[in-house]
Amino acid sequence: MKITTLIPALAVALLALVFAGCSTIGSRIKEKAAVFDTLTPEEQASIRQGSVGLDYTIDMVYMALGKPDHVTEKVTSGGADTTWIYNNYYQEYAGTHFVGYRRHMTYDAQSKRWIAYYVPIHEPVYRTRIEEIARVQFKDGKVIAIEQPK
Numbered sequence: 752m753k754i755t756t757l758i759p760a761l762a763v764a765l766l767a768l769v770f771a772g773c774s775t776i777g778s779r780i781k782e783k784a785a786v787f788d789t790l791t792p793e794e795q796a797s798i799r800q801g802s803v804g805l806d807y808t809i810d811m812v813y814m815a816l817g818k819p820d821h822v823t824e825k826v827t828s829g830g831a832d833t834t835w836i837y838n839n840y841y842q843e844y845a846g847t848h849f850v851g852y853r854r855h856m857t858y859d860a861q862s863k864r865w866i867a868y869y870v871p872i873h874e875p876v877y878r879t880r881i882e883e884i885a886r887v888q889f890k891d892g893k894v895i896a897i898e899q900p901k
Contacts, residue, residue: 776801779814786810803887807894812887819887830890837885847873 776799780787787795790811797804798815807815812835819835826832852869859866888896 774817776814776817779817783810783814787814803894803897805894805897809889809892812889812894816885816887832895833889835887835889836883837887839882839884841880841882842877843880845876845878848876850874 780798786808787798790798794804794807794811798811801815803812803815816835816837820838821836823834823836824831825834850872853872855868855870856865857868858864883900886896886898887894888898
């Protein structure tokens with residue numbers, strides 16, 4: 752096998768390994784199988800659907816929603832609260848942006864010379880958007896509040 756054909760094959764294999772490591776509900780349930788087996792059938796079904804409820808533990812929320820994007824802690828006279836924040840990241844098309852001119856050359860057979868003309872170049876512009884999809888608040892290891900935008 753030639754080196755030039757081996758390099759793309761290795762790149763594809765590496766990408767497959769990277770994407771195989773992505774966290775899914777099924778992989779998180781396998782990771783926390785001991786906890787999942789102790790849950791009621793209703794709680795197991797809820798976690799498999801990716802939803803959480805009040806009084807769920809940290810492990811139950813992790814299995815249903817995955818690792819949070821941000822974790823905040825708030826300490827008050829009533830105790831400490833931990834909030835897990837989940838975000839959705841996406842690219843939004845914002846139009847085009849002028850980046851310059853591209854020079855084109857054409858030969859004019861009649862005048863026997865090259866003619867240059869310039870064409871404007873516009874590149875698409877995308878902006879990264881972050882949309883908060885859920886906040887799960889814990890106190891003493893149990894869910895006390897779930898916030899989701901309508």
